Amino acid sequence: MSWIKKTAAELADALAAGEVTSVELTQAHLDRIAAVDGDATAGVHAFLHVDAEGALAAAEASDKRRAAGAPLHHLDGVPIAVKDVLATQGLPTTCGSKILEGWIPPYDATVVRKIKAAGLPILGKTNMDEFAMGSSTEHSAYGPTRNPWDQTRIPGGSGGGSAAAVAAFEAPLAIGTDTGGSIRQPGAVTGTVGVKPTYGAVSRYGLVALANSLDQAGPVTRTVLDSALLQELIGGHDPLDSTSVDQPLPSLVDAARAGATGDLTGVRIGVISELSGDGWQPGVMARFQESVDVLVKAGAEVVEVSCPNFVHALAAYYLILPAECSSNLAKFDAMRYGLRVTPEGNPSSEEVMKASRDAGFGDEVKRRIIIGTYALSSGYYDAYYGQAQKVRTLISRDFEAAFESVDVLVSPTAPTTAFALGEKLDDPIAMYLNDLATIPANLAGVPGISVPAGLADEDGLPVGFQILAPALADDRCYRVGAALEALLTAEWGGPLLDKAPAVPENGTIR
Amino acid sequence: MPEISRDEVAHLADLARIDLDDAELDHLAPQLNVILESVASIRGVAGDDVPPTSHPIPLTNVFRDDVPAPCLTAEQALSGAPASEDQRFSVPRILGDEQ
Numbered sequence: 001m002s003w004i005k006k007t008a009a010e011l012a013d014a015l016a017a018g019e020v021t022s023v024e025l026t027q028a029h030l031d032r033i034a035a036v037d038g039d040a041t042a043g044v045h046a047f048l049h050v051d052a053e054g055a056l057a058a059a060e061a062s063d064k065r066r067a068a069g070a071p072l073h074h075l076d077g078v079p080i081a082v083k084d085v086l087a088t089q090g091l092p093t094t095c096g097s098k099i100l101e102g103w104i105p106p107y108d109a110t111v112v113r114k115i116k117a118a119g120l121p122i123l124g125k126t127n128m129d130e131f132a133m134g135s136s137t138e139h140s141a142y143g144p145t146r147n148p149w150d151q152t153r154i155p156g157g158s159g160g161g162s163a164a165a166v167a168a169f170e171a172p173l174a175i176g177t178d179t180g181g182s183i184r185q186p187g188a189v190t191g192t193v194g195v196k197p198t199y200g201a202v203s204r205y206g207l208v209a210l211a212n213s214l215d216q217a218g219p220v221t222r223t224v225l226d227s228a229l230l231q232e233l234i235g236g237h238d239p240l241d242s243t244s245v246d247q248p249l250p251s252l253v254d255a256a257r258a259g260a261t262g263d264l265t266g267v268r269i270g271v272i273s274e275l276s277g278d279g280w281q282p283g284v285m286a287r288f289q290e291s292v293d294v295l296v297k298a299g300a301e302v303v304e305v306s307c308p309n310f311v312h313a314l315a316a317y318y319l320i321l322p323a324e325c326s327s328n329l330a331k332f333d334a335m336r337y338g339l340r341v342t343p344e345g346n347p348s349s350e351e352v353m354k355a356s357r358d359a360g361f362g363d364e365v366k367r368r369i370i371i372g373t374y375a376l377s378s379g380y381y382d383a384y385y386g387q388a389q390k391v392r393t394l395i396s397r398d399f400e401a402a403f404e405s406v407d408v409l410v411s412p413t414a415p416t417t418a419f420a421l422g423e424k425l426d427d428p429i430a431m432y433l434n435d436l437a438t439i440p441a442n443l444a445g446v447p448g449i450s451v452p453a454g455l456a457d458e459d460g461l462p463v464g465f466q467i468l469a470p471a472l473a474d475d476r477c478y479r480v481g482a483a484l485e486a487l488l489t490a491e492w493g494g495p496l497l498d499k500a501p502a503v504p505e506n507g508t509i510r
Numbered sequence: 511m512p513e514i515s516r517d518e519v520a521h522l523a524d525l526a527r528i529d530l531d532d533a534e535l536d537h538l539a540p541q542l543n544v545i546l547e548s549v550a551s552i553r554g555v556a557g558d559d560v561p562p563t564s565h566p567i568p569l570t571n572v573f574r575d576d577v578p579a580p581c582l583t584a585e586q587a588l589s590g591a592p593a594s595e596d597q598r599f600s601v602p603r604i605l606g607d608e609q
Contacts, residue, residue: 366534387552387553
């Protein structure tokens, strides 16, 4: 089997054993990117920018350290891709927006700094919905990413680029960010693993903010263990992020290894009754129920749990998020960085600002900024934003009540499998409904993981299984996720991605 | 049911400093109405006794020691600016014609 098909944990072991060099691994992934990634018009298009030179230089340095017996980290030399919303010194960072085209940050996000300090070569920056607003990566100003399972379909969003990159074996590891499901939902529809850590468990410093109180960076990988290794690397307290949690998490790698034994004796699992029913694709529900049965066989105790306020989560989210983003994106004012469009004549700063923001932002960004401006305006503030914040309290209380009787909560990650590109592009509500099951975790700050649960009968496309745990109990997501992964993989005779059709290479099928 | 007129959308866009043209207003205004209708269900869900949550993990008064730390150089800070002059951001005139 070629190197690119191996997990990050296997690659780290192979590097340690001297079976391969980081330069060879990095080159293999760069070759794969060159073969399958294509561009805005065809191919997976997971990357907005590929840094072959920088990645190979980092790989060479890694090999030297290893030869000298001084690797920086267990994952030193394993290549990684980074979502284009994280600042990377010297590498373009666009957030999928024309307003930041060509911007080269003068500093690294803390997550990026940690990746570099551990010696992982950065392959490039991955595609995303503009400023992470979307569930399909179609709102990228640079053209959509295509699902490696079927290139006429969406890879999920906003982190479709990171998920597609690992699903298409263009990278063993990637970083995503999850504000309402942007790590987990792309994981579900591409047959990969994605984790939204506890809010504050991974630093937001250098992450271009969409909604500060909801954003969280996390791992995008093909296995649960790889996600655990990556979250341990990027996580931890950061004085540069005032919302960073100053408390260590239990070992995530140990939890993943314990889960992989397939024994869940004594673990109490709650199935969220509000996250099923009409509008949920039958093939998604069938794989979900089978996965629940697998967990029961593994010794878990499963009960149904009601979280009555979850029905209001979507409405609360689509008020809180636009409110926060409308003020966050005010910084794109054409003065300090980004696009400046100067209308004819002798325009004022305000006129330049308005013209620049009109030219630089896409439709979805404009929609959300205007909704946010409305929700925050006097006269509507209490009815909308104020109510949404109260509903947020009710949702947190639902979680607290549920976690009194169960250790984790589970649901399908998304209501459907990957839909066709273009299908929901101009129907915001249909697009927002994709986030139904993932949003409550962001509102309450609790961790969640999406693990592949099989393929839906209707269309043969991947289904995701979501596991949610109390704040700071990320280890529970990893334990239960690793158990489900181990048991399902044994049943399937190999990882779910083995069932994916070969990704067309340049010059083959278009 | 909330109703947001084309004029109101134009006003909001103005507040948000986005120069929407007529075609964009025609396209976006009906969509914004649909979005607002879909979130209107939230009104009246929570009573006065429910406190609002602004942040999922409550933290208060996070301070650091008041000591100098490394930061960007002026050159780095200006590196992404559309225009700069004398180590400063250069901006178009601030005042409008009527001011």
